[in-house]
Amino acid sequence: MTVNESPSTTNIDASCRVPLLALFSGAALWLVVSSALAVLASLSFHMPGKFGDIPFLTYGRVQPAADDALLYGFCIPAGLGVLLWIFARLGQVPLRGGIVPVVAAHLWHLGVLAGVVGILAGESTGFTWLEFPRGAAALLFVAYLLLALWAFMNFTGRRAGGLFPSHWFFVAALFVFPWIYSVAQLLLIGAPVRGVVQSAVAWWYGGNLVFLWTSLIGLGAAFYFLPKFSGRPLHSYFYALFAFWTLLLFGSLSGIPAGAPLPAWMPALSALNSLLLIVPILAIAVIGWKTVMGGAVQTCKGGSYCMIKFGFVAFLLSALLLVAGACPQVSRITQFTWFSAAQTQLHLYGFLCITLFGAIYYILPRAVGRDFAFPRLIRLQHWCSMLGIFLLVVSLAAGGLLQGIKLHDAGAAFDDSTRAMLPFLRTSTMGLLLMLLANLLFALNLLTLLFLWHLSVIKTVVGAALAPLGKTGVKA
């Protein structure tokens, strides 16, 4: 720290306070909404007749609303919040003009609200991961651009020289979303392309968002926190560079599923690139292993370190599932089954959400300057989310395999595949309930912190207003 007016870490953390509270508190609410919707959708498999009179509770609307609320409501704003803070910390520059990210965060959450309500009202666009109607999409796009611009300005103004691996992953993520979102919106909603080209565009978008963008954000955070907690430098710069390049190259081409009614080269190209993802997966596994193993003794008692380690392993597993699902012998069985839903859930929740929980539990007390009100619940939350995602993923993946074998057997009636799947779907509801509980605990801790902070701000303001006039110099 040789620069004279170098801001202290406390100043940097404080500069992120209000934007982070805006991003994270809305995200926590969406997290709860998403898992509540997922449980509701799952109830259809226990009592399919119950919601027949209520259009907005029908499975085909609730399920996509739950998925989108998780990805757009929690993952993206929470990921961007973590990114903003890590940029400010790595670059040793406070976040300036904090009002813009605050406004953008509210715009974003408003956009998600419009989108989720739109889906439930039957205004879905009908494209997977792009269901939000166009008004909501416009809000999201503007909000993302503002947040990305502010993050990028902070990045270019960084004081500490040099770039860290987290920087590459985050900068790439900042660019990926506006590019794929504008292309997909333009070609699917604005001036729609004809026929199955729509499906190709939607799959390209889905692959880039659900696999690539989330991996960039989650790994960027993991590569910042793992060395911090283990006390060992990231191993190594060149492994990380190699993983970054190969992940970007192969991950961005991996979206089109086998068997799609497209010219055969498209699914083949995607399958090839999905298989090649084994290269960055191995590199990333080595990075994690060498960075964490033999590090300074820092036990994790259900805290941030545990969560980020768990998320890291979940990334490796979900990426391996993706690779396995791209093998022609496997995809023949798993196509059109719950297997791919299991992979997506493991990636979004097991990897990204849990990594972000760990990051937020570390960041927020520092940014707000106040500890969580219920620190013991953090450990409980970790256990609930781990058990929940485990139950969900194992039941969906195992059931999906069984379902695929029945589907592939011409002799078995179709009903057999559904009947084989039902016990697994009902087990997965248990997983979803545990995840709902975990998300409620997370939201409780986070919103209590927000409330206490509001309270202290009000106290300060009131205290300043009531202070005797003689004493100047308001202590805020």
Next chain:
Amino acid sequence: MKNGFVIFLSVATVLLLSWGALVLAPQMQLGGARQVPVLNSTDVYPLARPGTAAQGLQVYRANGCAACHTEQVQQDGVACDVVLLAAGKNPSAVSNLLATLKLTGLDEGSALSASDRIAAAGGKVETRIRATGSDIARGWGLRHSVAEDFLYDYPVALGSLRVGPDLADVGRRLPDPNWQLQHLYAPRSLVKGSVMPPFRYLFETRKIGAVPSPDALNLPAEFAPAVGYEVVPKPEAQQLVAYLMSLHTDVPLYNAPFTPPAPLKP
């Protein structure tokens, strides 16, 4: 990578590559697709869906039917069957020959040689091509789904999960609109143990007027409304069924050939 500009350039390059491969190239190959000729026919395929069916696609979209239903029939390959049409002038030779030959599930070469040998013995034969695979065997379609099937659809609802059966050919497989309407209202009245949610909100339960509606559903007692009431499909239900009726993959195309089943002789 020492500065941000290098990261930006590398990311932009990779994104352009991925966009070029999976957005631009499909658009160049398929974006200008037109109707194609139907094999052994002067017809072209596809025709735009009729108005109510096109509206029905919007009902399909709004209610997220694609969350549980695919419209992608899969096929492993094709097989040829040699069918004897007439025994000709030397029936005993032909029937002796038939007893020694394998006539079903052949590849193209063996089908040709078999039909040549029967023809040489004086029999009149036809070689029929059929698609194979579990979807085909289950009766979900006569061939695999191809890009042409969706040429005029917006949004294209391919789906990715089979909680329910594939619907690409449901218009041929289950051609009775009344069955479809009743199935939408109360799936379990027709398919035991179905997990499909009932779409009762697409129907209106109303008091029977002076004359019962001709559109009213004819429901089994367990699912029927109270006495004096009738269940009538709303326009949305009619449109959705019109869309389902319009789903067919029973037209042979150059890239998905098969021999259509022979029309029944009177």
